[in-house]
Amino acid sequence: MPEAVIRPASEEDLPAIVAMLADDPLGAARESPDDLTPYRAAYRQLAADPNQHVMVAVRDGRVVGTLQLTFIPGLSRKGALRSVIEGVRVHADERGSGLGTRFIEWAVERSRAEGCRLVQLTSDATRKDAHRFYERLGFTASHVGFKLAL
Amino acid sequence: MPEAVIRPASEEDLPAIVAMLADDPLGAARESPDDLTPYRAAYRQLAADPNQHVMVAVRDGRVVGTLQLTFIPGLSRKGALRSVIEGVRVHADERGSGLGTRFIEWAVERSRAEGCRLVQLTSDATRKDAHRFYERLGFTASHVGFKLAL
Numbered sequence: 001m002p003e004a005v006i007r008p009a010s011e012e013d014l015p016a017i018v019a020m021l022a023d024d025p026l027g028a029a030r031e032s033p034d035d036l037t038p039y040r041a042a043y044r045q046l047a048a049d050p051n052q053h054v055m056v057a058v059r060d061g062r063v064v065g066t067l068q069l070t071f072i073p074g075l076s077r078k079g080a081l082r083s084v085i086e087g088v089r090v091h092a093d094e095r096g097s098g099l100g101t102r103f104i105e106w107a108v109e110r111s112r113a114e115g116c117r118l119v120q121l122t123s124d125a126t127r128k129d130a131h132r133f134y135e136r137l138g139f140t141a142s143h144v145g146f147k148l149a150l
Numbered sequence: 151m152p153e154a155v156i157r158p159a160s161e162e163d164l165p166a167i168v169a170m171l172a173d174d175p176l177g178a179a180r181e182s183p184d185d186l187t188p189y190r191a192a193y194r195q196l197a198a199d200p201n202q203h204v205m206v207a208v209r210d211g212r213v214v215g216t217l218q219l220t221f222i223p224g225l226s227r228k229g230a231l232r233s234v235i236e237g238v239r240v241h242a243d244e245r246g247s248g249l250g251t252r253f254i255e256w257a258v259e260r261s262r263a264e265g266c267r268l269v270q271l272t273s274d275a276t277r278k279d280a281h282r283f284y285e286r287l288g289f290t291a292s293h294v295g296f297k298l299a300l
Contacts, residue, residue, distance in 0.1 A: 014225075017225060018225070021225065021226050027226070030226075030227050030228070031226070031227070031228060032228055038228040038229040039225055039228070039229045040229075041229055042223055042224065042225050042229025042230075042231075043225065043229075045223040046223050046224070046225070049201070049223065051199070051201070052222075052223065054225060066225075068224055068225065068226075070222055072202075072220055072234070072236070073192055073195040073196050073199065073202065074192060074196070074218055074236055074237060075164075075167060075168070075171065075189055075192050075193065075196070075204060075216075075218065075237060076171050076177070076180075076181070076218075076236070076237045077180050077181070078180070078181060078182055078188040078189070079188040079189045079190075079191055079192025079193075080192075081192075084222070084234070086222070086224055086226070087224060087225060087226045108298065108300070111300065112300050116300055117299065117300055118297055118298070118299055118300065119297070119298045119300065120272065120295065120296065120297045120298070121295075121296050122270065122272060122293035122294065122295050122296070123293060123294050123296065124292060124293055124294075125291075125292055125293060125294055131294055131296075134296045135296075137298075138298055139296035139297065139298045140296065140297055140298070141275075141294050141295070141296055142274060142275055142295065142296075142297050143272035143273060143274055143275060143294070143295025143296070143297060144272065144273050144275055144281055144291050144293070144294070144295060145270065145271075145272045145291070145292065145293025145294060145295040146270065146271050146272070146273065146281075146284045146285075146289035146290065146291055146292075146293070147268055147269070147270045147289065147290055147292050147293060148258065148268070148269045148270070148287075148288055148289045148290070149267065149268055150258070150261065150262050150266055150267055150268065150269065
């Protein structure tokens with residue numbers, strides 16, 4: 001199997017990315033893969049912001065993973081830059097292939113190269129497998145993640 | 151007691167902000183209120199980024215609270231804009247005054263006005279009082295927050 005390539009997402013990758021966002025127990029109810037209009041608008045906003053990095057993993061010309069890495073400057077921790085990982089998805093065919101590990105390790109290394117002192121992410125409390133996965137990669141489940149839908 | 155004013159932080163507010171960041175069981179070990187150099191550099195980066203809003207609450211000419219509100223565009227949830235609240239501090243003298251509630255409600259309203267569909271934050275698992283506070287304000291502790299220090 002050829003090695004997957006990790007690269008910035010292009011607008012042409014949107015159908016494959018949205019299909020992965022929707023192919024998920026939580027995502028199924030909140031995505032609209034049949035209407036890409038809102039995703040195209042969001043993609044353009046993301047592409048124009050130097051702190052936003054929507055990435056894809058591509059194997060054999062096929063998009064098989066996605067994540068969003070965001071850099072957030074801040075005052076706390078002596079003005080530390082931090083990164084946030086959101087929207088992590090690996091194609092159903094690729095689960096167990098080690099791609100998820102490689103992708104998160106890529107995001108951690110990219111954060112280190114940018115000068116971040118902290119990488120953070122939240123994972124839905126029901127995603128127990130994901131929690132074990134992040135702990136194996138060295139993350140600590142030190143926080144409670146609160147959300148308020150508007 | 152006059153009503154507190156919520157406004158964007160200026161560089162002149164940094165000593166008061168950093169003093170509040172440091173006056174905290176977790177912050178004491180990770181801030182350097184005697185050397186503002188790293189905070190000034192971070193402040194300038196924040197001030198230049200239209201998605202970052204470092205705010206202060208001022209009562210009687212005195213800075214008594216701070217928080218950072220960050221807007222993050224994304225593809226998931228049909229290209230939803232979300233906001234993240236970080237670095238919330240209320241001066242020790244003001245605890246119990248309702249300022250924290252007013253400040254978070256301000257951040258929620260500002261997020262709604264910006265078109266966010268979600269407001270999120272993480273709180274250290276040891277801050278039990280903070281958890282009750284966010285739940286009273288309508289937030290749901292639906293996620294686990296993972297961090298990796300670099």
